[in-house]
Amino acid sequence: MRQQIACKQAERAVQFCGEVEVDESYFGGHRKGKRGRGAVGKVIVFGLLKRGGKVYTVSVSNVQRKTLLPVIRRKIKPDSVVYTDGHTAYNALDVPGFTHFRVNHSRKFVRDRNHINGIENFWSQGERHLQKYNGIPKQNFELFLKECEWRFNEGSLKQLLEDLKILLKQQY
Numbered sequence: 001m002r003q004q005i006a007c008k009q010a011e012r013a014v015q016f017c018g019e020v021e022v023d024e025s026y027f028g029g030h031r032k033g034k035r036g037r038g039a040v041g042k043v044i045v046f047g048l049l050k051r052g053g054k055v056y057t058v059s060v061s062n063v064q065r066k067t068l069l070p071v072i073r074r075k076i077k078p079d080s081v082v083y084t085d086g087h088t089a090y091n092a093l094d095v096p097g098f099t100h101f102r103v104n105h106s107r108k109f110v111r112d113r114n115h116i117n118g119i120e121n122f123w124s125q126g127e128r129h130l131q132k133y134n135g136i137p138k139q140n141f142e143l144f145l146k147e148c149e150w151r152f153n154e155g156s157l158k159q160l161l162e163d164l165k166i167l168l169k170q171q172y
Helices: 002-012 065-075 088-093 117-131 138-154 157-171
Strands: 019-027 043-050 055-060 080-085 098-103
Touching: 002 138, 002 157, 019 065, 019 117, 043 065, 043 117, 043 138, 055 065, 055 117, 055 138, 065 088, 080 088, 088 098, 117 138, 138 157
Parallel strands: 019 080, 080 098
Antiparallel strands: 019 043, 043 055
8 A cells, every 4th residue: 555655646746846845864763873964774864845735755875965956956946945954965055046044953943934844843743653663674664754745745634534545446
């Protein structure tokens, strides 16, 4: 069923415009040692959230500019306002075509409209949902991630159930 959900998310994918929050997160069990960027054994996930709208996520091999920028260019329309944290890979957004605002999390998390709380909220919901599985093999992680994306994007339980009915009819 997660495979069908992932396909459905791919079909519905559109370019984001307006105000878009961009961030990366690391999923995996609790381990001693380094957290966040550089943590060993975690799955790196990159996400974009249209404020007041949908989220798009993808697993990435690293958080370098050459990895993230193609996703940003493919998923965000030019002339959009992009909000990020201070990660250096996002310096590439300081070019014509994007209005780029950074949040310095070491100083403040919110300054007027300058924040990435929406995508951080999605990461929190996703982690909470995935914890109940008590470990997900890396080869299946993308499907579970797309399920979280689908749950967030569709919102209401009624719409989720309608989608599931349609998917089940297609499958059987």
